[in-house]
Amino acid sequence: MNRAIVYTNPGTIETEVIEKPIEEPAPGEVLLRLHYSGVCHTDYGICTNVFATLPPTPKGQIGGHEGVGEVIKLGPGTTSLKLGDLVGVKWSASACLSCGNCLEGGETTCPAGTISGFMTPGTFQQYCLAPANYVTPIPRSLDPAGAAALMCGGITVYTALKRAEVKHGQWVVVLGAGGGLGHLAIQYAVALGTRVVALDVGAKEEFCLGLGARAFVDFTKFAGEEDGGEQLAARVKELTGGAGAKVVLACSSSNKSYAQAVGLLGFRGTLVCIGVPEGGPEPIGGANAGDMITRELKIFALKSGNRADAKECLDIATAAGIKTRYELRPIDSLTQVFKDMEEGKINGRVVLDLR
Template sequence: MPEELEESLQSLINRAVVYSDPGISLETAVIDLPVPQPADGEVLVRLYYSGVCHTDVPFCLNALPGLRVPTPKGQIGGHEGVGVVVAHGPGVTSPLIGSRVGIKYAADACLTCDNCIEDAEASCLNIKVSGYFTPGTFQQYCIATARYVTPIPDNLDLAAAAPLMCGGVTIYTALRKAGLRPGDCVAVFGAGGGLGHLRIQYAKAMGGRVIALDVGSKKDFCLSQAADEFIDITQFGVNEDLATKVKSLSNGGVRISLQCTSSSRAYAQAFSSLCFRGTLVCIGVPQNPVSFAPNIAAIVGQELRIISAKTGNRVDVKECLNLAARGFIKCHYQIRKMSELTNVFKEMQAGLIEGRAILDLDGM
């Protein structure tokens, strides 16, 4: 990095949002930090927006299953950042200065371990997770591995690209892994939420027919996202009643049930709604995992599949963004201030946010 550029960056302030008491509360604080300097193989990205993902909440609360050690106090969270490359570390020539890039859940992966070789970079054995011990995207200036940032198409709105770095690519990857074919019927549970409306749109863009399921107040929103049918889940009692309704709207059951919520009951409903050789895609972690016990006889007799999707790899993100750049995906979002992150977390937990929340990193 040229000496004059380094001196210029050192004169700037990096405003960031940190977790004040991880594992104890959702409290966050906006602080000023020095602008970090990129090392070998790294770039410095001036971030302008960061999506707020539901996974950020359990990171803050130390409630995400599989966490090796607790999230440290003062951690900069976030893993849906978008911005512009402003400096190169030694040896870096690409991406070019001024390039629009995104930073994902996997801040870096080794690309050589068995998991990476199988295209499971988000499960890399040497992964660096953005917002968990690796400084995340709730900050104005973020260090990233040059070979691992994601190029963002020029014709894609930068703010709208932020939620696609995790929420969007997770849905796209889930549908691809489930083998969605044109004309397949897809049940979207929790369709009116931040991930839900992206599930509807990606399923439609990939040729699916969508049945959206949520509370009645979200009917108009789900239909505005091009859902073919809507079911008010509050109108049904036992699991089989709702499954019967889904099957009546889908000629015997859906090919794919996307389950992104943490409701164990919703998992049972999603499973019961499948047709022959249907696939339940597990994305959300149930509140009580042992309470969902799939019917093995049904799995064998109907040749059903249960798969999972954590997030996507570099190719998945590229394809996910290209669909949005071509106009097939319109992310519904609301811009919030950095100082509002605690309130955003609380609103997310209460189910009060329609679409996705995005932090504007240009100010408080």
């Protein structure tokens, strides 16, 4: 039997472990025995229905989109993988690979694609079906539990830096730097030769500096003042030698962090929107046309990366020694994990042990 975690009452953090039959792979599919699954803040958002732009999550949904496991059965006609291969399942579970979006590399926005853990079974289960042409081979030199979190967090922050065209020596500001996305963003930014200013709550300063950030700012010290955003921008400008950030990675889901993000940018700076804001859609604070023209700013967003980005992400992690800082927890602990997320108690990532 397949032990799986389901969302029992979407809109809350209630989950439970159930048993269900193990399914057979169809042509072109493989059956995976998953060993680990990272828990992303987006999983929390899908379980609790906090994203106003998404349809309600169905009761009984199997969540998760950061899975690593072994191929244990090949569907008819599957030749690209072999039994025992270690592979990962990403945010984008499948894509047609032939539409205009896919041909431009936008596989995560494929109209015919599916998303792991949202309206399709995800990686919070021991056995998972996946298209053979869309899973990501995992180097055996990587810690498989840590590699699970790279399937979303790592790919996303690496792709953000790649598309922002960061250059050696530039200043990168990471918002939510001590979280699952942020702590990986620090490491990838450092591996690409940039200098990092980490922003998070004060309790995460030592953690972020230990990952290679050049400086840390406790954003809560600027939260109570009416001009707190201006003071925060002034502090970042001071730390960057007056230049401001060339790239700001918004890894937090806080609307407040987005409201302050544009002010942190220097000339021709780029804001990359990664963390999905909770609640209804709000404008990005400070992004007025006049200021953007004056400073020649750029803003773009992404969900995650494509298959090529995933491979590059793992190659860099292997070469640069990038490691997920994670806490391994049992399969029946997801509700508590979500509770800890709500209370800001998690440094790095939580990875579920599905073995």
